[in-house]
Amino acid sequence: MLSTSDHASVVSMNLFVALLCACIVLGHLLEENRWMNESITALLIGICTGVVILLLSGGKSSHLLVFSEDLFFIYLLPPIIFNAGFQVKKKQFFKNFITIMLFGAVGTLISCCIITLGVMQAFKKMDIGSLDIGEYLAIGAIFAATDSVCTLQVLNQDETPLLYSLVFGEGVVNDATSVVLFNAIHSFDLNHIDLSTAFHFSGNLLYLFFTSTMLGVLSGLLSAYIIKKLYIGRHSTDREVALMILMAYLSYMLAELCYMSGILTVFFCGIVMSHYTWHNVTESSRVTTKHTFATLSFVAEIFIFLYVGMDALDIEKWRFVSDSPGTSIAVSSVLLGLVLAGRAAFVFPLSFLSNLAKKSPNEKISFRQQVIIWWAGLMRGAVSMALAYNQFTMSGHTQQRTNAIMITSTITVVLVSTVVFGLMTKPLIRFVLPQPKHTVSMTMEDSSTPKSITIPFLGAAQDSEVDIDGHEIHRPSSIRALLATPTHTVHRYWRKFDDAFMRPVFGGRGFVPVDPGSPTERNGHHHQWH
């Protein structure tokens, strides 16, 4: 046949697209369910499909596409992280910036060290085969990488804004740290670790954080400038939407090109675009970009979980494990335990440190909140999988016994942590942090987007000084007190700088409080989009 050289790939694409549709419909039907979320639905559908394919193919293969790092890092991850940056509540995020950096950078290092040391001790007593120091450190880095995608699903930005910003922000920084750590392990000579190596490593990390963030900010500003300068009086929705998507993607790819952290770059590009660029375009572009980014991110998330579910049953990897199921179960259990311990080892001490620096008791992270932070960051996902594949399939595929055990253990940890920890997060939050849930869920249902992904009133409320949001009235603790006592002079200076220098050049709405009842911005554009 002419148009498609490879019929098998067409079959698998059909199946994948059909399964994505099924996940969306099922996810919608299960929306009211208090345990499920879209990720777990997709994961379970993926596993079921894997079983069916395994039976149909006579036990030969369970997956249709080979797990590819490129697919994940080049196509699926950028829209998810960009959308998170685009829709994150910027005030909440920057208010907790120091804590987030502490958790994301220092916390990941602590977690990595604990997992490495634990694995070194535990594996000596098991029948695993010999691993060198680099491989132990790589295991630490692999299992220190949390899954920011799943965090987006289990925490709600409107119900628990402080926890969401802390855990998700940490997840973004953690992604970058893990990747840097993993690369550092491969590039440094690990037999001669001394103080200079440590300094070199910290320098690298700081340099990477700085350059990646700057690249993201600059791309965002460039897009705002181009759209503001070129499109005076001659707006065209399709060009604006295309430019925003392409420039966001370009920032990610440029970061990858320069061996920086594309995740950090595209996250900050999203923040800058939602602050400047988004306010320079027409109303229909605003509606379109907001929902397009959310939809892309939504589909990419479902795709990842479907994929991980189908890939989990790959028979080749499990062949070696079937000889010694005990070892594999023991390794997975040890790793799960170390993940729990490694996270506990930095969440509680660092929260204590962070609380020391804050004066008002309302700003401090309570012990109950610390428990949620600890629990909600336990999920391991596609980043861990990608790192594990990179580490353990390079030399001799999964034919070697040690590699096969490590790959299957990673899959086990990812599945168990996502399904078990993921399923239990929502009930745990309800148990640990009792809230006036009914009013919140009722106001949420009016929103036109799935709960898990977007925020209602993005334009109106997200960066206005007076955060009239309905939901926050119920919690008299952190935000209102902060607004009443504006100790954050940094934010005041930033606002002045933004009004005086940035907005004249790059546009944007600034910090004018918007009355949600009278959306003035829209009136002039009525004729354009019906």
Added chain:
Amino acid sequence: MLSTSDHASVVSMNLFVALLCACIVLGHLLEENRWMNESITALLIGICTGVVILLLSGGKSSHLLVFSEDLFFIYLLPPIIFNAGFQVKKKQFFKNFITIMLFGAVGTLISCCIITLGVMQAFKKMDIGSLDIGEYLAIGAIFAATDSVCTLQVLNQDETPLLYSLVFGEGVVNDATSVVLFNAIHSFDLNHIDLSTAFHFSGNLLYLFFTSTMLGVLSGLLSAYIIKKLYIGRHSTDREVALMILMAYLSYMLAELCYMSGILTVFFCGIVMSHYTWHNVTESSRVTTKHTFATLSFVAEIFIFLYVGMDALDIEKWRFVSDSPGTSIAVSSVLLGLVLAGRAAFVFPLSFLSNLAKKSPNEKISFRQQVIIWWAGLMRGAVSMALAYNQFTMSGHTQQRTNAIMITSTITVVLVSTVVFGLMTKPLIRFVLPQPKHTVSMTMEDSSTPKSITIPFLGAAQDSEVDIDGHEIHRPSSIRALLATPTHTVHRYWRKFDDAFMRPVFGGRGFVPVDPGSPTERNGHHHQWH
């Protein structure tokens, strides 16, 4: 480096995304120019980039990505054709359905025969090497395939609705016919052509048209039904948008899976979706899908032309040609002449036939309009390229001299026809069909989308019975007269059937005339998207 196994592919993706951005910005700046359009800008930028790469690589290679049929047929073509179906004026299209099918099916066969016969005569006198009958017929099929993408750029649906629907509709049917023809040439035994082969071929063609159309209609209806039934009172924009995009894509891939014409399928899926599904979703979903489809199509079009431009200078193909530049120029000229003659040979006779069947003089296609139809369908594009690559690079790559000459001639014909014919179409329309141009272009500039791609007031005016569109007031010829004398009883019966049976099940707005001044649909949703 971890996250991207192949650094070269990251470099080329960066360049491609940056060039796409450049094309969009340049296309915007050149919008006022009466000669240029986005396709030609992209093609020229592609050629310039090709030259730069050729110089930088020391004459080794000019392209970054190898031309891949899969990339074109699986990722780039579906959004373009779907968007065309989604935004086409359905009344205009179905009113001319018979003429469109005549042009697309019979016209393509006539064109193919003339080109085949002409090539057989001409090549005997040239130093080309021996070709068998199958290869001659394949050349006929390759150069009978018009480029519907470029048509979208040079004709304006609002200025010349009759011509747009005829030429673009013909292009869609032509795509399907060419692909069927090309496959038939490869599967039939060409040394024993008799009447039964001809019947077999016609049967195949009709079966393919029917099944492809039905698949598209059914997928569209299924999406309408799912969204109508599942989402009662609980709309969620992201899920709706994702479902519409995925189901449209699924229809295309299913058609490809079953060896049908995905182009026809996705075109009719777009028509059905815009008639039913689009009216079942929320206002923000409507705005988002309309602009998302247009943006995807816009980016895919630019990508194709950029790609063809960069690929045109591939040095390997031109190596053989440099030995005998005369032959190559002669072949290209002969092919261009035959393309012109082949199209003239069916446009004028078939227009005459079509005019015979029409009673009202306003409905008839005037000679001036026939000239435009002839000219606007002369462009050859990516489908021709894909077919030529399929035919002439299978046996022995481009190493063989004949194959190399045919590939380079195809590139020459595509470039010349796109640039020369494409550049001259807009001026030709202005010369042959003088119109009150000023008022039209002024009303067009208010629209929020690029002229070449979308229609303003898609929701309000596209399928309402009373076509109050502003632009059509100026041409008292065809449309108003038709509306005054509704002879089309088929349309009346369809409307009754639609109101009685289809709309209760699949939703949709039906044929209620909408007053453009008071968009009633939107009022209930104000709170959802600001």
